[in-house]
Amino acid sequence: MATPLEKARSDPESMKGRILKAARRVFGEYGFHGTTTRMIAEAVGIDISTLHYHWGDKGDLYEAAVLDITEDLRLKLEEVERVIHGRPLSVRMDMAIDLMTDYLFEHPEISNLILFRYFGKTRPQTHFDFHVPEFISDIARSMDLCKDQKNAPVGVKMQVLTIMNAIHNFVSGENFFRPMLGLRRDAYRKRVKETLKSILIPAFNGAVRRDEAAA
Amino acid sequence: MATPLEKARSDPESMKGRILKAARRVFGEYGFHGTTTRMIAEAVGIDISTLHYHWGDKGDLYEAAVLDITEDLRLKLEEVERVIHGRPLSVRMDMAIDLMTDYLFEHPEISNLILFRYFGKTRPQTHFDFHVPEFISDIARSMDLCKDQKNAPVGVKMQVLTIMNAIHNFVSGENFFRPMLGLRRDAYRKRVKETLKSILIPAFNGAVRRDEAAA
DNA sequence: GATGATATCCATCAGCTGATGGAATCTATG
DNA sequence: CATAGATTCCATCAGCTGATGGATATCATC
Numbered sequence: 115m116a117t118p119l120e121k122a123r124s125d126p127e128s129m130k131g132r133i134l135k136a137a138r139r140v141f142g143e144y145g146f147h148g149t150t151t152r153m154i155a156e157a158v159g160i161d162i163s164t165l166h167y168h169w170g171d172k173g174d175l176y177e178a179a180v181l182d183i184t185e186d187l188r189l190k191l192e193e194v195e196r197v198i199h200g201r202p203l204s205v206r207m208d209m210a211i212d213l214m215t216d217y218l219f220e221h222p223e224i225s226n227l228i229l230f231r232y233f234g235k236t237r238p239q240t241h242f243d244f245h246v247p248e249f250i251s252d253i254a255r256s257m258d259l260c261k262d263q264k265n266a267p268v269g270v271k272m273q274v275l276t277i278m279n280a281i282h283n284f285v286s287g288e289n290f291f292r293p294m295l296g297l298r299r300d301a302y303r304k305r306v307k308e309t310l311k312s313i314l315i316p317a318f319n320g321a322v323r324r325d326e327a328a329a
Numbered sequence: 330m331a332t333p334l335e336k337a338r339s340d341p342e343s344m345k346g347r348i349l350k351a352a353r354r355v356f357g358e359y360g361f362h363g364t365t366t367r368m369i370a371e372a373v374g375i376d377i378s379t380l381h382y383h384w385g386d387k388g389d390l391y392e393a394a395v396l397d398i399t400e401d402l403r404l405k406l407e408e409v410e411r412v413i414h415g416r417p418l419s420v421r422m423d424m425a426i427d428l429m430t431d432y433l434f435e436h437p438e439i440s441n442l443i444l445f446r447y448f449g450k451t452r453p454q455t456h457f458d459f460h461v462p463e464f465i466s467d468i469a470r471s472m473d474l475c476k477d478q479k480n481a482p483v484g485v486k487m488q489v490l491t492i493m494n495a496i497h498n499f500v501s502g503e504n505f506f507r508p509m510l511g512l513r514r515d516a517y518r519k520r521v522k523e524t525l526k527s528i529l530i531p532a533f534n535g536a537v538r539r540d541e542a543a544a
Numbered sequence: 545g546a547t548g549a550t551a552t553c554c555a556t557c558a559g560c561t562g563a564t565g566g567a568a569t570c571t572a573t574g
Numbered sequence: 575c576a577t578a579g580a581t582t583c584c585a586t587c588a589g590c591t592g593a594t595g596g597a598t599a600t601c602a603t604c
Contacts (some may be wrong), residue, residue, distance in 0.1 A: 129552090132476045132515045141488075142518070143449070143450045144362070144449065144450050145360055145363065145449050146361060146363070146450075146451060147359070147360065147363035147448065148360070148362035148363075148364035148450065148451070148452055150590080150591060150592085151395065151592065151593085152589075152590090152591075153594090160552075161552065161553050161554075162553095162591095162592080163554085163592080163593085163594075163595095164551075164552050164553070165551075166592085166593065166594080167354070167550095167551070167552075168551090171592075171593075172591095172592065172593090203448075203563080214448075222550065224573085226448065226449075229444070229448045230448070230449065231505070232446075232498070232501070232502040232505045232506075233441065233444045233445070233498075233501045233502055233505075233506075234359065234360050234361050234363065234441075234445065234449075235363065236363070237363055238358060241415040243430070246505075246509060247509050250509075267512050268511075268512065268520060269523070269524065269527075271504075271509075271510060272499075272510070272520055272521070272524040273524060273527070273528065275498075275499075275506060276495055276524060276525070276528055278499075279493060279495065279498045279502075280491055280494065281496075283447070283448075283491075283498070284487075286448045287448055287494075289450075290446070290448075290461075290486075291447075291490060294461060294462050294465075294486075295483050295486060295487070296483075297483065304486055305483060305484065306485070306487070309484065309487040309488060309491060310491070312484075312532065313488065313491055313526070313528070313529070313532040314486070314532070316530070316531055316532045317527065317528040317531045317532045318528075320513075328535045344581080365560080365561060365562085366561075366562065366563085367560090367561075367562090372585050375582075375583085376582065377561095377562080377563080377583095377585075378563085378565095378582075378583065379581075379582055379583070379585085381562085381563065381564080382580095382581070382582075383581090386562075386563075387561095387562065387563090490602090495560075
């Protein structure tokens, strides 16, 4: 039998799917404690008891939202890897940044929820698995930053974290940074890509050149 | 007459100061909505009415905490600028990363509160000034990334944001990232500095070399 | 159209949270 | 010590929040 999350993902138009979609967005904007079940129910246009009927209590729905965005992100990373596979490093980096920033700007609640889980605590302490470690190693391998498929070295993992977090920051912080910079939506997104590339591509090209020189 | 915040900053041992210090920490861990006035009062060992007596309502205390960490950060940035002034770019960058990471790891609530304000919404919408734009331009000038004292170009501002956010991320996300990487406290902090330097210094050295070549 | 299962809403509750009034305590000053 | 002001705590409240029971509505199947 399919879990509630699988049902919701297989049919986004169902009530389960509509609630989950709204939950992702509202939890992403206000965090777990800043979100009330009534806010989500109102966003869907339903009563709170309908929400509880489909998803149990608030913590269960939050967990489902986190697992849902995690799975979306995993699928997108796989897709990006397929697209960039076999190309030279600087091109891979360039394309990966373009594809991931575009995707996350279209689904900012993914970045929002991830950052909330990284940087904030929930009361009472919830901790279900986030699958971050595997993601990070997969990205590292896809970027050709390490050979080992299963487990990247610590230094490489931290480089990958730096890249991913930089993207999440600009996506999730758009409401704060964009007015500060006086940019329109499209100009902001263009600048984000440029900035990330200008910083990251030289850094990693240099790293690889240094590796090659050492070898 | 001194404002409550000025009084609290001038005498950290006073009740106002003790409450403010606890508020910074708890707000930083759980965010505005995840924090209850009772949590802060309990951390200080006082009754909630004493808290309200000194700081008014919850929103006022939160605002004071944000302004307090903002001022701390401003003072630290000034200090760092004095220390690194006049040195070559790569050395400035190296020292600035060391000094700022050390400082923020000792005061993680600063990074915590800043990230909460960047990435989360508060209900009802609060928006008092954060002074971020001036900070960013000051850092850019201090790093010699721009000439104009008052207002750095957009591209430079975004580079500075990328650097500062990367530091905040690793400081504030320590509880999440460190177990994931299997590092002890000191090793983690060492690795954070190495990672930041390995990515940022080549990038900005390259940028400056390109500027010089173009000039 | 009858019937059982599923889905939705209304009414309501207990507990938590922010906030306050007022009594009790402390402190400085004469 | 007396007194006034400042500080702290206890008791309490109204409103919000998460959650549920039960009535109603919808739907598939016969």
